Amino acid sequence: MRMKTRIVTLFLVATLALLVMVIPLAWAAQPPPTVWDKTFGGTGYDLAYSVQQTSDGGCVLAGWTGSYGAGNTDAWLIKTDSSGNQVWDKTFGGINNDAGLSARQTSDGGYILAGGTESYGAGGNDAWLIKTDSSGNQVWDKTFGGTDYDLAYSVQQTSDGGYVLAGWTASYGAGGNDAWLIKTDSSGNQTWDTTFGGTNGEQAYSVQQTSDGGYVLAGWTASNGTSNNNAWLIKTDSSGNKTWDKAFGGANGEEAYSVQQTSDGGYVLAGWTASYGAGSYDAWLIKTDSSGNKTWDKTFGGTSYDGAFSVMQTSDGGYVLAGYAYSYGAGGSDAWLMKTDSSGNNIWDKTFGGTGGEQAYSVQQTSDGGYILAGYTDSYGAGSYDAWLIKVDSSNAPLPTVASISPNTGVAGWSVNVTSLAGTGFQAGASVRLERGATVVDATSITVVSGTQITCQIALPGTPGKYDVVVKNPDGQEGRLTEGFSVTNVCGQGAGAVVVGFGLMMGLLSLGGSGLLRRRLGKKSRAA
Numbered sequence: 070m071r072m073k074t075r076i077v078t079l080f081l082v083a084t085l086a087l088l089v090m091v092i093p094l095a096w097a098a099q100p101p102p103t104v105w106d107k108t109f110g111g112t113g114y115d116l117a118y119s120v121q122q123t124s125d126g127g128c129v130l131a132g133w134t135g136s137y138g139a140g141n142t143d144a145w146l147i148k149t150d151s152s153g154n155q156v157w158d159k160t161f162g163g164i165n166n167d168a169g170l171s172a173r174q175t176s177d178g179g180y181i182l183a184g185g186t187e188s189y190g191a192g193g194n195d196a197w198l199i200k201t202d203s204s205g206n207q208v209w210d211k212t213f214g215g216t217d218y219d220l221a222y223s224v225q226q227t228s229d230g231g232y233v234l235a236g237w238t239a240s241y242g243a244g245g246n247d248a249w250l251i252k253t254d255s256s257g258n259q260t261w262d263t264t265f266g267g268t269n270g271e272q273a274y275s276v277q278q279t280s281d282g283g284y285v286l287a288g289w290t291a292s293n294g295t296s297n298n299n300a301w302l303i304k305t306d307s308s309g310n311k312t313w314d315k316a317f318g319g320a321n322g323e324e325a326y327s328v329q330q331t332s333d334g335g336y337v338l339a340g341w342t343a344s345y346g347a348g349s350y351d352a353w354l355i356k357t358d359s360s361g362n363k364t365w366d367k368t369f370g371g372t373s374y375d376g377a378f379s380v381m382q383t384s385d386g387g388y389v390l391a392g393y394a395y396s397y398g399a400g401g402s403d404a405w406l407m408k409t410d411s412s413g414n415n416i417w418d419k420t421f422g423g424t425g426g427e428q429a430y431s432v433q434q435t436s437d438g439g440y441i442l443a444g445y446t447d448s449y450g451a452g453s454y455d456a457w458l459i460k461v462d463s464s465n466a467p468l469p470t471v472a473s474i475s476p477n478t479g480v481a482g483w484s485v486n487v488t489s490l491a492g493t494g495f496q497a498g499a500s501v502r503l504e505r506g507a508t509v510v511d512a513t514s515i516t517v518v519s520g521t522q523i524t525c526q527i528a529l530p531g532t533p534g535k536y537d538v539v540v541k542n543p544d545g546q547e548g549r550l551t552e553g554f555s556v557t558n559v560c561g562q563g564a565g566a567v568v569v570g571f572g573l574m575m576g577l578l579s580l581g582g583s584g585l586l587r588r589r590l591g592k593k594s595r596a597a
Contacts, residue, residue: 100406100419101462104439104545107153108450108457111136115145117456119171120431120443124178126151130443131172131182132456138162144169144184144197145456146205152543153458159205163188167197171224178203183224183234190214196221196236196249198257211257215240219249222274228282230255235276235286242266248273248288248301250309263309267292271301274326280334282307287328287338290316300325300340300353302361315361319344323353326378332386334359339380339390346370352377352392352405354413367413371396375405379432386411391432391442398422404429404444406461421459423448429459438463462545469494469540469548478555482531487512490523492550496542501525503536503554510536533558 109115113135120130130147137143138160144167147158161167165187172182179202186197190212196219199210213219217239224234231254239246247266250273253259265271269291276286283306290301299318302325305311317323321343328338335358342353346368352375355366369375369390377392387410394405398420404427407418421427425447432442439462446457471492479485490501501512501523512525523540530536535552 098417100408100417101439102545103419103421104460104462104543105153106421106449106457106459107149107155108446108455109147109155109158110134110450110452110455112452114142114454115452115456116430116445116454117145117147117443117458118169118430120433120441120458121173122433122435122441123148123174126436127156128153128441128443128458129172129174129180130456130458131169131184132443133168133184134160134456136452140164140167140188142166142168144182144186144199146172146180146182146201147456148205149458153460157205159201159207161199161207161210162186166194169199170220170222173225175200175226176230179208180205181224181226181232183221183236185220185236186212192216192219192240194218194220196234196238196251198224198232198234198253200257209257211253211259213251213259213262214238218246221249221251222272223276225276225278227252227278231260232257233276233278233284235273235288237272237288238264244268244292245270247271248286248290248303250276250284250286250305252309261309263305263311265303265311265314266290273301273303274324275328277328277330279304279330283312284309285328285330285336287325287340289324289340298322298324300338300342300355302328302336302338302357304361313361315357315363317355317363317366318342325353325355327380329380329382331356331382335364336361337380337382337388339377339392341376341392342368348372348375348396350374350376352390352394352407354380354388354390354409356413365413367409367415369407369415369418370394374402377405377407378428378430381432381434383408383434384438387416388413389432389434389440391429391444393428394420398427400424400448401426403427404442404446404457404459406432406440406442419461422446427457429457435460467494468546469496469499469542471538471540471548471550471553474538474550474553477553478557479527479529481529481533481556481558484526484528487523487525487527490525490538490540491521492523492540492548493521494542494546494548495520495523495540498543499523500541501527502539502541503527503530503556504539505530505532505534505536508532508536529556532556 117132134145143160143162169184182199195212195214221236234251238249242264247264273288299316300323325340351368351370373395403420403422429444538550538553
């Protein structure tokens with residue numbers, strides 16, 4: 070009896086262990102599909118550091134190019150449509166190295182671009198601010214800096230119509246290099262600037278104007294933390310005076326690359342940590358209250374090097390992060406997208422890349438609930454590195470379904486007008502195709518009448534058989550009616566089809582063809 074009890078107990082323990090292993094897998098959310106991706110560049114090195122959705126539904130990217138322009142590298146501004154197709158691009162620079170690191174659409178429909186220049190200014194490298202019109206043509210530019218090395222990583226238009234820049238300076242301040250905050254008027258003229266730092270090194274990578282009219286910066290410090298580098302959060306008033314600052318980290322080094330004020334008045338930071346987590350570096354997400362006190366933090370990664378460069382609070386109160394992963398994916402490093410809930414718990418993550426190297430530097434949630442990422446790829450495109458733009462669907466977008474098609478038969482090689490393709494979840498701009506093995510025929514003259522009905526025209530393939538009917542929404546999701554359309558090889562079997570070629574022939578007959586036929590028959594009869 071005692072042996073039987075032990076066996077039952079062991080069975081229950083094993084069952085519970087199996088459930089513990091299986092349940093999280095069953096509950097894990099699948100990442101949303103990739104809608105499209107686009108590469109930009111030539112045979113040189115080209116990268117995108119910043120992306121923003123524009124008011125027309127397209128995107129603007131900032132980066133640098135070694136393939137085009139006047140110098141070794143030029144600052145690069147790219148405008149795309151809503152499908153990621155390039156509308157225009159502009160390069161800015163001289164004979165030396167110049168780069169764009171951040172771009173935003175401005176209230177007048179133009180763009181503001183920040184980065185660095187070795188071609189212009191006072192020093193080895195100066196922070197650089199460029200204003201363009203809506204077509205990317207330069208309106209004005211300003212440099213900021215001294216005789217040493219200075220750089221702007223982040224820019225935002227402020228509520229007064231001016232601009233705020235964050236970066237670092239080796240020309241001014243207390244240490245080897247200091248975090249640097251610059252405020253300008255609407256014409257780019259400097260209103261004030263402030264440096265932050267001690268006797269060691271500091272840098273700022275991200276800035277945002279806060280709801281109280283002040284500013285918040287994120288970066289790293291080697292003067293105020295507990296190691297060589299600590300992630301650093303700085304809050305200022307509207308004049309750039311420091312209100313408070315907080316350092317986060319352990320003994321091995323940390324950096325913060327992105328900051329955003331959250332809906333509760335606190336802040337969220339993203340970067341990497343070498344002191345916590347599972348690997349050499351882990352991506353790091355930190356949530357603070359309105360005074361910069363840490364509420365919680367989360368690490369993401371495996372046994373290798375992983376990090377985050379960008380974070381944004383999403384419409385559901387959670388967060389989306391973009392960065393890189395050496396621990397997962399297909400290549401040396403893959404671009405990495407992570408979605409969390411409001412407490413920082415991972416809901417899903419997704420890697421992008423091939424056998425080369427990829428990284429994502431910027432992410433934004435788009436108006437349709439999906440996401441856009443920008444960075445570079447070494448696996449795809451034309452050159453060594455190409456700038457890379459990726460569109461990812463929203464995880465809760467409804468899947469289209471295809472219920473029926475009318476007519477549902479037609480003659481091989483002829484054309485059919487589909488008067489009703491019925492289903493659910495159809496989106497404006499959806500495509501329709503017939504598919505059977507390797508044979509794919511795209512429909513034309515598509516009209517999305519509603520979310521439940523489509524009309525179109527299909528030039529039927531020359532091979533008879535049963536074909537799947539597929540509707541693909543612009544977000545990349547597809548609905549399929551398996552073997553929903555029959556292509557026959559006998560005229561007349563497609564009884565429900567409105568056959569364009571047959572209709573044309575009948576039309577010609579009605580315009581006098583029948584009389585011509587009678588005359589010919591009459592001549593033949595008299596000859597007989």
